[in-house]
């Protein structure tokens with residue numbers, strides 16, 4: 001299996017055609033960070049980090065989106081203080097009694113088999129629903145449940161748009177547990193529909209348009225071609241799945257499809273893979289076309305770190321340098337996802 005520290009050699013051993021497309025989108029810089037250990041901490045440092053006096057840092061930048069990631073696997077070995085107690089059970093959970101204890105939208109609720117909508121009591125934006133799962137446990141991976149969440153969300157977008165026809169820009173997200181920004185443990189996703197597109201989906205659309213004008217091909221398809229060729233991606237039915245080379249944080253997986261419901265199975269697969277690796281807190285988001293238009297949908301899934309630690313997974317580098325510091329190796333996750341797919345009974 002490849003390692004991210006070898007990415008430059010891996011890419012440069014590929015065909016000229018591949019490199020042309022790769023370097024059209026990405027740039028790579030590899031360097032070694034050096035340090036000198038005082039005698040007093042030498043033993044401790046070596047036992048915890050292994051060889052750390054010279055450490056390989058790989059920086060990959062998506063030149064079109066300006067996403068940039070610094071990979072250093074030693075970062076995962078840092079001592080993180082302040083572990084907190086974790087208990088996912090909550091007494092007297094309002095979301096367990098959602099009909100009575102959560103507000104409805106003025107145009108009513110959408111009720112599915114495994115979830116229902118509420119109106120967010122403290123809204124991010126004017127049209128903002130919470131999709132409350134019937135099960136309290138937030139660690140959902142069942143395909144039927146995820147499929148139902150997407151059904152309910154799509155119906156909510158339509159109902160919300162009837163209520164306000166100017167609101168045509170939908171956004172779906174699922175923040176699981178506190179590290180991902182969720183304030184309630186009970187499983188829930190969120191849906192917004194706005195009169196103005198949110199900046200990141202808009203930026204993606206602009207990149208795709210410009211890319212098509214310049215190269216005559218679809219940016220998201222070329223992105224998948226690159227990752228698939230490097231064994232970082234695979235097709236799951238009609239969905240392209242890949243472990244992204246410029247992840248926003250740990251273990252980011254991207255999926256591309258034309259229908260929101262097509263993501264149910266591959267997302268279920270990726271979440272099962274996450275849970276098997278101990279990931280419990282994650283964000284999912286879908287960049288959807290304006291209501292009434294057909295286009296590719298990009299879904300992103302990212303690990304937000306160990307729920308037992310108090311140290312935040314983002315700091316000044318992510319917020320202000322615009323570069324994400326990541327320790328997990330995309331090749332390792334891609335291998336795990338592929339194995340998970342091979343072990344599926346239906347495949």
Ligand SMILES: [Zn+2]
Nearest residue numbers: 093096136186
């Ligand atoms: Zn609950």
